[in-house]
Amino acid sequence: MSGTVTRAAGPVERREGVLRVGTRGSALAVAQTTAVAEAIARATGVDVELVTVTTHGDTSRESLSELGGTGVFATALRDALRVDEVDIIVHSLKDLPTAKAPGLVIGAVPKRADARDTLCARDGLTLDALPDGARVGTGSPRRVAQLKSLxxxxxxxxxRGNVDTRLGRVAEGDLDAVVLAAAGLGRLGRLDAVTDYFPLSQVPTAPGQGALALEVREGDEKGRGPIARALSTVDHVTTHACITAEREVLAGLEAGCAAPIAASALVDDGLLFLTASVYRPDGSERLTASHAATPDSLAAHHLDEAARDVGARVVSELLGAGAADLAPLGSTR
Incomplete structure (x- = not known):
């Protein structure tokens, strides 16, 4: 028997048999949180209520680096979780700081969507077909370095701005193209705007891109309670391991939001592969390291251990090759 999913405008008091799931208020955040809530409701039969939480990152027009990093999107959600206004919060993983939040844990990571970046350009143009001097919009230092390199x-x-705002600047002729994540466009039903998909082998993306994180109060992820049961229904073991490896790169490099870093992991035929790159901001140079781990099985604890180990080895190689001198890594996020 499936539960229901409803929306709430503000803090919701705890009600027996209802899970309160917190989300940012952007169209993309609501879309991806709704998908998670519906999956939980279908699998558990529990009623789920979406609670919208406004973050500073949603209201400010400053660039991400000026705002102080990706944590600006997580703080208000975490505050709502700590004061029991919600039971679960849903983050885009690339918006989530790597430093552990006191009293909170990532309880589940659903299966990752398409991790690639895309070009959304006027007249159906691909990256190679853009004319010399074309104006391309992005707020990501990593994407800037990659575009300048290519x-x-x-x-x-x-x-800055939401997906519609960015696509609107292309439609209005202010920009020739923008670079956007395939996952976000897919969740919004806007893949029709894509004119070029960038292969991960050529344009690796941000650690955690395309994946979501469900964060809960520490302890709620254990046992047989409704929150723990909800988490277990949506957690995808291999995705969880992959993002653990990718985020280990960020943490090990102590990388802030201004650092042009990419990381991509995958599990294939019993192997966990991780590749990470650090770019000079102007795109003129790139350091890359790749390592593989061989988990004894696909059991979650083996994969998690393997993910952290392979991440540490990639970090060690990058630092040994001079990554800290290549780009401003900033503070751990």
């Missing part, structure tokens, strides 16, 4: 002639424009 097409140094492009005019890269720093942008």
């Amino acid at each position: 097409r140094p002639d492009l005019d890269i424009v720093d942008i």
Whole structure:
């Protein structure tokens, strides 16, 4: 028997038999949280209520680096969780700081969506077909470095705003193209805007891109309670291991939001592969390290241990090759 999913405008008091799931208020955040809530309701039969929480990152028009990092999207959600206004919060993993939040844990990571970046350009243009000097919008230092490496002639424009705002600047002729994550476009039903998909082998993406994290109060992820049961229904073991490895790179490099870093992990045929790159901000140089781990089985605890080990080995190689001198790594996020 499936439960129901409803929406709430503000803090919701605890009600027996209802799980309160916190989300940012953007269209993308609501779409991805709704998908998670519906999966939980279907699998458990529990009623789920979505609670919208406004974050500073949602209301500010400053660039991400000026705001102080990806944590600006997580703080308000975590505060609501700590004061028991919600039971579970849903993050985009690339928006989540790597430093552990006191009293909170990542209880589940659903199966990752398409991790690739895409180009959304006027007239159906691909990256190779953009004219010299074309104006391409992105707010990501990693994407800036990658674009400059591939097409140094492009005019890269720093942008903020939601998906519709960014696509609107292309439609209005202010920009020739924008770079957006395939996962976000897919969750919003906007893949029709994509004119070019970037292969991960050529344009690796941010650690955790395409994945979501469900965070809960420490202890709620254990046992047989409704929160623990909800988490177990949506957790995807191999995705969880992959993002653990990718985020280990960020943590090990003590990388802040201004650091142009990419990391991609996958589990294939019993092997956990991780590749990470650090770019010079102008795209003129790139350091890459790749390692593999061989978990004894696909059991979660073996994969988690393997993920942390392979992440540490990639970090060691990157630092030994001079990653700290190549790019401003900033503080741990």
